Amino acid sequence: MISEALREIKAELPCGVDLVAVSKFHPAQAVMEAYEAGQRIFGESRVQELLAKIEVLPADIRWHFIGHLQTNKVRQLVGKVSLIESGDSVKLLRLIDTESRRIGVRSRVLLQLHVAREETKFGFYPEELMEWMQTGEFRHMDGVEICGVMGMASNTDDADRIRSDFKAIKRVYDELRETYGADLPAFCNLSMGMSHDWHIATQEGSTMVRIGTAIFGIRE
Numbered sequence: 696m697i698s699e700a701l702r703e704i705k706a707e708l709p710c711g712v713d714l715v716a717v718s719k720f721h722p723a724q725a726v727m728e729a730y731e732a733g734q735r736i737f738g739e740s741r742v743q744e745l746l747a748k749i750e751v752l753p754a755d756i757r758w759h760f761i762g763h764l765q766t767n768k769v770r771q772l773v774g775k776v777s778l779i780e781s782g783d784s785v786k787l788l789r790l791i792d793t794e795s796r797r798i799g800v801r802s803r804v805l806l807q808l809h810v811a812r813e814e815t816k817f818g819f820y821p822e823e824l825m826e827w828m829q830t831g832e833f834r835h836m837d838g839v840e841i842c843g844v845m846g847m848a849s850n851t852d853d854a855d856r857i858r859s860d861f862k863a864i865k866r867v868y869d870e871l872r873e874t875y876g877a878d879l880p881a882f883c884n885l886s887m888g889m890s891h892d893w894h895i896a897t898q899e900g901s902t903m904v905r906i907g908t909a910i911f912g913i914r915e
């Protein structure tokens with residue numbers, strides 16, 4: 696049961712760690728059940744699905760976009776979500792910036808890192824991200840507020856491997872925060888951890904976990 700699963704997770708989640716309930720592929724009814732149990736932050740990975748849910752669900756839900764964002768969907772998304780967790784390329788950040796300024800909003804974005812060996816092909820490599828930050832381009836992006844880092848561990852059962860991936864993500868986050876924290880007042884979110892690895896992620900310093908299956912069950 697959704698409310699029961701949420702209770703169990705919240706009982707174990709350390710204080711101050713945000714829970715993003717990942718509702719992708721689950722119907723609006725399931726979101727509503729979690730909402731009625733008090734959940735307010737939800738994660739979606741497809742623009743069409745997200746927009747359809749926004750239409751029918753309560754306005755005080757804070758939506759996080761967590762999937763790879765295609766450039767031709769940016770215009771439809773900006774202004775609709777409270778956080779884009781998957782800022783995975785310079786090209787995408789520039790487009791989010793342009794589209795956000797066009798409609799007079801500032802989009803909150805996380806920089807998605809690529810450290811895992813297998814999982815996904817999207818995200819910045821650490822060196823690539825450091826180099827781009829050094830250019831200072833982000834300082835001129837009035838339409839983008841960089842709020843931290845998102846990352847995924849390798850898709851494996853090997854807990855040591857997962858832990859070392861999270862450590863690597865945390866190192867990059869710490870370095871960016873030390874170097875640019877003064878310029879980026881909202882840079883205080885480290886999103887890592889999913890259903891199977893969030894305990895390890897919070898031990899390694901995560902401030903935001905994205906949990907789908909453990910709340911809503913298996914996606915069809």
Ligand SMILES: *Cc1c(COP(=O)(O)O)cnc(C)c1O
Pocket residue numbers: 717719740761762889890891905906907908909
């Ligand atoms: C689907 C997804 C999740 C949730 O995964 P679960 O294993 O169902 O908890 C978290 N983060 C991202 C980026 C996802 O795409």
